[in-house]
Amino acid sequence: MNFANESDFAALRRALTGQSGVRSFVVAHDDRIVFEHYRHDVAPDSLQDINSVTKTVVGLAAGAALREGVLPDLDTPVSRVLPQMREHGFDRRVQRITLRHLLTMTSGFEWDPSVVDECVLGPCERFDRDESRLRFILSRPIAPPGMRFQYDSHAMQLLSLVIESATGRTLECYARDTLFTPLGITASEWIVDEDGHTFGGRGLMLRTRDMIKLGQLMMHRGAWRGAQLIDAAFIDEATSVHSDGGPPMADAQYGYLCWIDPRYVFAAGYGEQFIFVARREEIVAAATCENDDTPKGVRDLFAQHVLDAF
Numbered sequence: 001m002n003f004a005n006e007s008d009f010a011a012l013r014r015a016l017t018g019q020s021g022v023r024s025f026v027v028a029h030d031d032r033i034v035f036e037h038y039r040h041d042v043a044p045d046s047l048q049d050i051n052s053v054t055k056t057v058v059g060l061a062a063g064a065a066l067r068e069g070v071l072p073d074l075d076t077p078v079s080r081v082l083p084q085m086r087e088h089g090f091d092r093r094v095q096r097i098t099l100r101h102l103l104t105m106t107s108g109f110e111w112d113p114s115v116v117d118e119c120v121l122g123p124c125e126r127f128d129r130d131e132s133r134l135r136f137i138l139s140r141p142i143a144p145p146g147m148r149f150q151y152d153s154h155a156m157q158l159l160s161l162v163i164e165s166a167t168g169r170t171l172e173c174y175a176r177d178t179l180f181t182p183l184g185i186t187a188s189e190w191i192v193d194e195d196g197h198t199f200g201g202r203g204l205m206l207r208t209r210d211m212i213k214l215g216q217l218m219m220h221r222g223a224w225r226g227a228q229l230i231d232a233a234f235i236d237e238a239t240s241v242h243s244d245g246g247p248p249m250a251d252a253q254y255g256y257l258c259w260i261d262p263r264y265v266f267a268a269g270y271g272e273q274f275i276f277v278a279r280r281e282e283i284v285a286a287a288t289c290e291n292d293d294t295p296k297g298v299r300d301l302f303a304q305h306v307l308d309a310f
Contacts, residue, residue, distance in 0.1 A: 009035045012305035021272075021296040023048065024208040027285045027306055031216060033209065047189055047205040048288035051269030054190075054204040057179070057214060058159055059103060059238060059257030061171060063222065063230035064178040070166045074100040081162045082134075090138050093145060101145045102159045103256040104242045108143040111152040113248050120153045120201060123194040133157060133193055149243040149254055153201030157193065160200035171198035182229055183217065185210040202269070208286050215275045215284035218258075218265070239265045239277075261299075263307060272298045281310045 009027070016022050016037045023042045027035040038044060065071035072081065079085035079095045086095060093108060101107045119126060119133070127133045137154050160171040167174045172190040180188060188210070191203035206214075217223075218239065222230030238256035245254035249268055252259040259266050264278040272289040285306055287298045 008309065009305070012301065013037060015301055015305060019296055019301075021290045021292075021294050022298065022301075023288045023290065025285070025287045025298075025301070026208045026212055027283065028212050028216065030282050033212065036208075038208075042288075044209060045187070045207055047187060048208055048211075048273070049205050049291055050211065050273045050288065051202050051271060051291070052153065053211070053267040053269040053273050053275060054202045055153075055156055055200070055257045056267035056275065057175060057204055058156060058163075058171065058200050060179055060214065060217065060230060061163055061175045062099070062103065062159065062256075063234040063238065065163055065166060065174070066234060067222075067228070067231045068178070071099070071163070072166075074098065074103065078102065078158055078162060081165050082158070084134060085138060091142050093142050094138050097145045097158075099159075099162065102155060102162075103238075105149050105151055105155075105254060105257075106146050106243065107150075107152060107155045107158075108145040108147065109137070109150065109152050109155055110141045110143070111150060111154055113151045113153070117154075122191055122199070122203070125194075127194050133195070134161070149246050151246065151248060156200035157197070158200070160198050164197060170196070171200060179214070179217070179229060180210075182224055182227060183210070183213045185213060208288055211275050211286035211288075212284050214267075215277045215286060218275075218277045219279050219282065219284055263303070266299075272296045274298055274302070276302050276306075278307060281307065283307065283310065 016025055023039050025037040075098050077095060078097050097107045163171045163174055189205040191199050218235060221232035221235045222228055240255055241253045241260055243254045245252050249259050252261050259268055264276050267275040271291040274287045276285040285302055289296050
């Protein structure tokens with residue numbers, strides 16, 4: 001089926017109209033936007049808080065840095081890029097964490113994603129006074145790296161620091177130069193921590209149409225309008241299963257900072273922010289929702305009214 005007109009999405013439109021928690025929902029097929037829904041108080045140009053969808057964007061930035069040759073091999077210990085990690089007092093296992101461990105959420109640190117820590121949400125006064133954010137991250141209890149999946153937003157700040165150290169630019173600047181500008185993403189906001197480093201775990205704001213562009217970059221294996229922004233092999237690796245995953249998305253497996261369903265890969269953020277990529281059907285969809293834990297059923301809406309309708 002080729003999505004041709006509004007009638008193809010009549011059922012989805014009705015479902016979204018009845019779901020007040022969904023702020024926006026956009027679908028692209030064969031690189032063409034074929035459906036858009038915005039709640040009455042949201043405009044197409046509104047920047048949306050995408051929460052942990054940010055992590056997938058960080059993964060794409062890491063892929064761009066690998067292609068440019070400024071980031072070392074993924075099996076390189078992070079401590080070779082961040083010498084601060086070799087300080088005395090840290091568990092010896094900290095020095096065994098590799099870039100691949102960060103991308104696959106297998107660094108070994110303990111973190112409970114169900115407990116909201118204000119210091120993972122933005123700049124934190126505690127780190128202005130008592131300790132650095134980096135020392136806090138590295139001083140947490142840790143199991144041997146690579147042994148198990150543990151969703152860990154704090155560890156994403158290590159990847160932000162790695163990209164900054166390797167490229168000489170903050171993560172935000174590097175992503176803008178290598179991803180956003182080539183993709184035509186001209187509006188974004190991204191929070192920084194108390195020391196001015198871009199947040200890696202969350203904090204990026206984008207327009208929903210621009211979330212679609214990031215999904216299309218993934219669908220086309222790192223290529224965009226004739227330019228290869230990320231190596232195809234990296235995208236293939238990123239969207240392949242590296243673990244069975246776990247909370248907060250217990251029914252999906254995990255690749256490199258993205259989730260994997262049998263029918264599609266997706267980026268996900270708290271409150272049901274999503275980018276969906278169904279490569280076989282050449283479908284990309286993006287959704288943003290109220291920033292709360294009220295169920296909106298966005299994945300079911302995508303499966304039933306987009307994928308199943310194809």
